[in-house]
Amino acid sequence: MxxxxxxxxxxxxxxRWWDAAAGLxxxxxxxxxxxxxxxxxxxxRMVLLRGLDERGFVFYSNLDSRKGDELAANPRAAGCFHWKxxxxxxxxxxxxxxxxxxxxxxxxHSRARExxxxxxxxxxxxxxxxxxxxxxxxxxxxxRFDGQDTVPRPENWSGYRIAPERVEFWQELPHRLHDRLVxxxxxxxxxxxxxxx
Ligand SMILES: Cc1cc2nc3c(=O)[nH]c(=O)nc-3n(C[C@H](O)[C@H](O)[C@H](O)COP(=O)(O)O)c2cc1C
Numbered sequence: 001m002x003x004x005x006x007x008x009x010x011x012x013x014x015x016r017w018w019d020a021a022a023g024l025x026x027x028x029x030x031x032x033x034x035x036x037x038x039x040x041x042x043x044x045r046m047v048l049l050r051g052l053d054e055r056g057f058v059f060y061s062n063l064d065s066r067k068g069d070e071l072a073a074n075p076r077a078a079g080c081f082h083w084k085x086x087x088x089x090x091x092x093x094x095x096x097x098x099x100x101x102x103x104x105x106x107x108x109h110s111r112a113r114e115x116x117x118x119x120x121x122x123x124x125x126x127x128x129x130x131x132x133x134x135x136x137x138x139x140x141x142x143x144r145f146d147g148q149d150t151v152p153r154p155e156n157w158s159g160y161r162i163a164p165e166r167v168e169f170w171q172e173l174p175h176r177l178h179d180r181l182v183x184x185x186x187x188x189x190x191x192x193x194x195x196x197x
Pocket of ligand 1 (some may be wrong): 027030043044045046048049059060061062066067068082124125159
């Protein structure tokens with residue numbers, strides 16, 4: 001049940017549900033993120049939640065990827081978490097902004113050096129003739145930064161923050177009589193309501 005959610009805002013219960021899922025399953029931080037072109041053609045893919053606070057949900061990616069192009073043209077996204085072991089889903093929707101340079105730098109430099117180099121090797125979402133080309137580019141980038149203490153963050157690699165306007169908590173219940181609790185933003189506050197399953 002969503003009866004454990006007594007808060008008047010969604011962030012605290014989200015953290016509680018996420019913590020519970022993380023104790024039970026791998027990749028509890030995985031969420032699908034849907035974007036759409038300016039004329040409304042949707043696309044969805046998985047990403048990892050790497051930051052969360054009252055400003056929103058942060059994931060990192062290549063700004064020149066397909067999702068990056070779509071977010072540049074239409075800066076709105078929807079995300080969905082599914083935690084199988086708890087039979088729960090959380091959906092979020094909102095406007096998207098690119099995180100501050102310092103925030104992106106901090107996360108980028110927390111990653112394994114190989115992952116930092118990999119960001120230089122990959123033109124995410126662009127056509128790739130063969131896997132050897134990617135491996136050659138990775139080797140070239142590795143050689144380029146060899147001997148340097150830090151690998152600089154590519155300008156087109158950063159984070160996106162989804163500032164939630166709607167957060168829905170969904171709990172599976174018997175007979176498809178599932179429990180849905182929705183928070184919608186109302187200025188600085190939030191409204192709560194329930195939906196039929
Ligand atoms: C579990 C999982 C987590 C992923 N996490 C990320 C991520 O955090 N950032 C990212 O750019 N791609 C991530 N990917 C790859 C994306 O799903 C996608 O293939 C890639 O971002 C290109 O998407 P696009 O062409 O729509 O931009 C992940 C894939 C999986 C399966």
